[in-house]
Amino acid sequence: MADLFNTVDSVNLLTAIGGAVGAGDRIFLIDSEQDYTSGTLSGAAAALLLVRSDFTGDIGSGGSAILVDLTSGTGTLDFNGGGAFAYFAPTTTIDLIVVRPDTPGVLKITTGTVTEWAAAGGQNIVAAAAVVTTLSAVDCTVTIEDSATAITLLTTDNATISTDRGASAVVCGARSTIVMANYARNFATMDIWGTIDYRGGNSAGASTTIRPGGVLNLSKAGGNITFTANIIGYPGGTLILPRTGPTITYTLTPIGVGPTILYQ
Numbered sequence: 001m002a003d004l005f006n007t008v009d010s011v012n013l014l015t016a017i018g019g020a021v022g023a024g025d026r027i028f029l030i031d032s033e034q035d036y037t038s039g040t041l042s043g044a045a046a047a048l049l050l051v052r053s054d055f056t057g058d059i060g061s062g063g064s065a066i067l068v069d070l071t072s073g074t075g076t077l078d079f080n081g082g083g084a085f086a087y088f089a090p091t092t093t094i095d096l097i098v099v100r101p102d103t104p105g106v107l108k109i110t111t112g113t114v115t116e117w118a119a120a121g122g123q124n125i126v127a128a129a130a131v132v133t134t135l136s137a138v139d140c141t142v143t144i145e146d147s148a149t150a151i152t153l154l155t156t157d158n159a160t161i162s163t164d165r166g167a168s169a170v171v172c173g174a175r176s177t178i179v180m181a182n183y184a185r186n187f188a189t190m191d192i193w194g195t196i197d198y199r200g201g202n203s204a205g206a207s208t209t210i211r212p213g214g215v216l217n218l219s220k221a222g223g224n225i226t227f228t229a230n231i232i233g234y235p236g237g238t239l240i241l242p243r244t245g246p247t248i249t250y251t252l253t254p255i256g257v258g259p260t261i262l263y264q
Contacts, residue, residue, distance in 0.1 A: 001025055006032055013039035013066055021046055024072060029055045037061035042069040042091045051081040060087030065110040070094045079107050099124060137161060146182055172196050174213060183222035192216055204228040210259050212236030219264035221246040233259035240264055
């Protein structure tokens with residue numbers, strides 16, 4: 001196991017860190033404006049790839065990603081880069097992605113699997129060819145492109161999410177907005193403290209719950225939607241239904257006086 005730093009001036013990332021990556025190595029990108037447009041870090045399963053805020057270069061080129069192998073069991077991409085964008089592609093899996101607060105640019109995973117993605121900043125993009133098991137988003141934006149493999153758990157707090165992909169469970173935190181725009185996919189269960197603009201397909205999970213302050217907006221549905229389980233609605237919550245167009249089939253279980261129901 002070794003610590004590798006970007007000490008060589010090169011557009012090739014592997015050259016910049018001094019050569020081959022060994023199992024369990026830790027890679028640090030720091031204090032540089034260099035753009036890395038080539039090179040691969042997939043020679044062995046590294047323990048850590050850390051991109052510090054004083055690294056202000058871009059990583060990848062024209063949408064092409066830098067290959068990484070972070071499958072050590074706790075392999076981590078710890079990202080706080082100051083550049084405009086960074087594109088990575090795991091050869092198989094990244095165990096954990098951490099995006100730090102105040103990250104200014106784009107972090108995009110173009111393919112492979114991410115077991116856990118914890119974003120607290122930046123503009124995060126999950127490409128269609130990438131799979132994410134668990135994704136949490138705080139104080140950031142996330143774009144999730146279409147895939148038949150649903151996210152197991154999506155949680156947010158003060159985040160803006162645009163997704164064409166389904167999820168088994170969604171917890172939409174206060175001050176968050178999630179736009180689910182793909183009628184061919186669905187959120188199975190929803191716990192809503194913020195706003196979900198739901199245009200997806202039938203929801204067949206255990207429950208959908210609209211909390212105080214929460215908004216479930218179904219007014220822009222792309223087709224008929226059936227909620228298999230009851231929608232549980234609390235006072236202070238809002239359910240918005242289409243005035244005309246698609247049919248929304250649901251049973252509301254109000255808590256107390258229940259939520260406000262609007263038509264748009």
